[in-house]
Each structure stands twice: as structure tokens, then as C-alpha cells.
Amino acid sequence: MKIKKILLFAICILFVTAVFAQSEERPNIIFIHVDQMHWQAVSAYGNKYVKTPGIDKMVKDGYSFRTHYSANPVCSPARASWFTGRVTSEHGLAINGHRLPSDLPDLGSWLKDNGDYVTAAAGKWHVTGRDQSDGFKLISTYGESKGELFDAQTARACVGFLENYAGDKPFFLTAGFVNPHDCCYTSGAQGGEAKFEFANQIKRDLPPLPENFWSYKGKSRNEKANKEKEDYFKFYIYMYYKYMEMVDAEVGRLYDALMSSKFKDNTMVIFSSDHGDGLGFHGWSSKSKMEDEAWRVPLIIVPPGKMQNESEDWDHPSIGVDLTATICDYAKVPLLPKMTIGKSLKPIVEGQEVDDWHTYIVGESWQGNGGAKVGIRDKQYKSIIYVSGKVLVYDMINDPLETKDLANYKTGEKVLKRHKKYLKDYLDKITIYTPSEEKSNSTKKPKKTKKVFKTINEFYNQVKTEW
Numbered sequence: 001m002k003i004k005k006i007l008l009f010a011i012c013i014l015f016v017t018a019v020f021a022q023s024e025e026r027p028n029i030i031f032i033h034v035d036q037m038h039w040q041a042v043s044a045y046g047n048k049y050v051k052t053p054g055i056d057k058m059v060k061d062g063y064s065f066r067t068h069y070s071a072n073p074v075c076s077p078a079r080a081s082w083f084t085g086r087v088t089s090e091h092g093l094a095i096n097g098h099r100l101p102s103d104l105p106d107l108g109s110w111l112k113d114n115g116d117y118v119t120a121a122a123g124k125w126h127v128t129g130r131d132q133s134d135g136f137k138l139i140s141t142y143g144e145s146k147g148e149l150f151d152a153q154t155a156r157a158c159v160g161f162l163e164n165y166a167g168d169k170p171f172f173l174t175a176g177f178v179n180p181h182d183c184c185y186t187s188g189a190q191g192g193e194a195k196f197e198f199a200n201q202i203k204r205d206l207p208p209l210p211e212n213f214w215s216y217k218g219k220s221r222n223e224k225a226n227k228e229k230e231d232y233f234k235f236y237i238y239m240y241y242k243y244m245e246m247v248d249a250e251v252g253r254l255y256d257a258l259m260s261s262k263f264k265d266n267t268m269v270i271f272s273s274d275h276g277d278g279l280g281f282h283g284w285s286s287k288s289k290m291e292d293e294a295w296r297v298p299l300i301i302v303p304p305g306k307m308q309n310e311s312e313d314w315d316h317p318s319i320g321v322d323l324t325a326t327i328c329d330y331a332k333v334p335l336l337p338k339m340t341i342g343k344s345l346k347p348i349v350e351g352q353e354v355d356d357w358h359t360y361i362v363g364e365s366w367q368g369n370g371g372a373k374v375g376i377r378d379k380q381y382k383s384i385i386y387v388s389g390k391v392l393v394y395d396m397i398n399d400p401l402e403t404k405d406l407a408n409y410k411t412g413e414k415v416l417k418r419h420k421k422y423l424k425d426y427l428d429k430i431t432i433y434t435p436s437e438e439k440s441n442s443t444k445k446p447k448k449t450k451k452v453f454k455t456i457n458e459f460y461n462q463v464k465t466e467w
Contacts, residue, residue: 026170026332027304028267034247035181037273039296041244049207050241054252058271062302063311063349071320072364073275073287073294079127083107085324085339088364092433094452095367099129108135114333117172123154124176147179155250159257179247183240206234210281212401233280265305268330273297288368290375290384291402295363303349317377319361340429360422366452376419383419387459420467427460
């Protein structure tokens, strides 16, 4: 009897130890990111003008966050937020060409030091001022920023990593694809390098213009006077979707390789884009604006070994630094230093009740179309506040195409009053970067960093003292 009790006790100890070990196991993480992807450019989301079977598989297996926004709708600032967990006015890389300060750790080094991860990277980085090899083993880099030339190479490198990795440590793999960013080079809405004679041959295949093509800032444009612009944009949208299909093939290649590998059941996948593209919405293309076509981006999370059956979330607006917090949560490591905004999406993915989610999110854009501005979004409303004093307010439930500016209506005035309080609350949580911390923060124009942060500080001081 005594021997039986001893054996039973030993079995219990082994069982508890196994369960504990399993609960402590860190999953592998693959972060797949593309450049300049409109949040609706996915066939699984109902877009019949583009075919994205690769991304569709992740949609089917994962959890789509449909109200996810970039920390900044510009390339380098958005990417710096991903990899530091800090918002634009904190990390110092406020516009393209600035440099990330050397004292901020990035996600690669953080996971290595705190989670014993093997960190590897392929493809696009574009976090200027930070040598990616400091935090990652580079398994493939790219020369020119043209996806047609380098995205296939990135996919092959990542597939090769999955086929050859034999270590006993978990890995964090970041796969940076360029497309659909090639739209900036070969099919610009005003001509670019594209041969527009080709448009006549595919006229029947050209997608229609967005419903709000002629609507901008609540005003209607003269359609007859801009017929040529319609033709340009139809062809632009057509070519943009072709670039989407090109990158989807490479993303699908990587995802298929993972699902066929030994890492399938213990690897989480995150898919997103640094920012969106105008894509003819409001009659424009490119990035940097706070309207949804540029600010809003796709986010898909496929948790390790748990298929979510095309789950969608529209109720929890999220921001780029939430992606960072989510990675840290799954990796069982602390948040990066001074991360005060990002929240993990893991509880939502796992179906848990979340009581302390964002009441609002804030995005920043300090360059490009219309000048410096911030966007504030809650569940229903969005306000866009320019440093110049211009303000736009939209009802995102009843006016998702942002065609009616409510700023001069009572509803809009109430929203703006509330959103200004949100912005002040946001500023109480963050620490604004001081350019003097580094002598040369810009790759080309060192003085430009101080100029931009002078604007940021003056605007935010006005928010704190005058609002």
C-alpha cells in the first residue's frame, strides 16, 4: 500500500511538472508585414476586385481586428512604433529620414534578452538609424524598395528558415514584404512610369471608383471637370490590386510553409501593414492622412495551434503599439521600457472579457498631405485635428466613408470637446522625445528633427494649457 502511495505521489508530481512546463513554453512568433496596404484590400473581406488566397487563409484561421489603426500613417514612424512599442512623439523618428535614437531597445533585442528567443529577419526594415542586425540575425535583406524584385526572395528566405531551424529555443521571425508599395513607382495616379495606353485594352476589367471619390472635406467636386482624373484612378486602383496579388502570393507561400512544418502547433502569426493607401478614396492616393484609407490597416492574429474560424472584432479600436504589447504577452516577456499606450490583444483573441480596453486611440502624422495633425478615434467617432487649427469630425458608424464633416454641428462640437479631453489624457501618459538627446537625428537634414519636434512640443503644450 505504501509503495502504491509513493508511486501515485510521483505520478502526480510528474503530471504537475509537465503541465507547468507546458504553460511556461514560449511560442514561436512570425510577424508578417507589408507596406501601404489598404485595410479592405482582401478578398475574404468581400472585395471582389482583388484575389488574395494567401491572406484569406490567415483570415480563415485567425482573428481579424477590423478597427485597427497605424500608430502613424507614414512608413518609418509606424515601423519604429512596432519595434519599440512607443508612439511617434516618444521614439523620435517622427518623419521619414529621421533616425531612431540609439538608447531605445527594439523588439528583437528585447525578446532575445528577456525571452531567450532566436530572432531572425528577412526583407524590409526601414527603421532608419537602427542597424537591424543589432537585434536580429539577417537571413535576407533587400536592396531597392521594389517588391517585384525582392518579395519573392524574402519569402524564400523565411521558408528556408522554417525548413532548417533545428534549435531548441523559440524563434521570432519578422518577414517584411514591400508590396503593394510598388504602386508608388509604376502606376502613379498622375502617370508615373505606367503605360496608360494599356488601360484601354483592359477597360472592362477596371474597378469602379470608390463612392466617396468626389467627396472631400464634406464638399462635392466638379465631376465633369475631372473626367481625366477618373481614368487615371481606375487604372491606379487596378494596378494597385495587382501588386496586392503579387505580395499575397509570397505571403501565402510563407504561411503554407508554416502550416506544413513541425512548428505549426506552437507558432503564432501576426499580419499587418505599416499604413494604408488613398486608393481613390476622397479622390487621392498615397499615405500620411488620418482618413481611414491611410490610417486604418489590416491586423490578423493566428494564435498558436488555435484556429479561430474567421473570427472578427469590430468593437475594440486598436493602434500599432498594441501589436507590440501582444507579441510581448504571447512571448511571456515584460513590455518594452516606458510602454504606456499599448495593450495586448491576446485576451480578446482567447475570448476573454476585457474591461480596461482603450476608450480611444490616438494616431500622429507630422508630415505629408495637409500638414501636421493627430487623429482621435473612439468606437463611433473620429476627429482629425490639424496643428494649423483645422478640424474634421466624422461619425464612423453612420458615415464610414467620411463624407460629412460634423465639426460645425452640435454633435461634432460635443465629440470634439470629448476628444480634446482624450488627447490631454494621452499626453499625460507619454514622454515626448527631446531632440537634443542626440546630436544628429536625421540622415540628411539634422536640423529638421528639431524643427519637427518644435512643432510637436508647441502644439502639445497648447493642448495642455489652452484646451
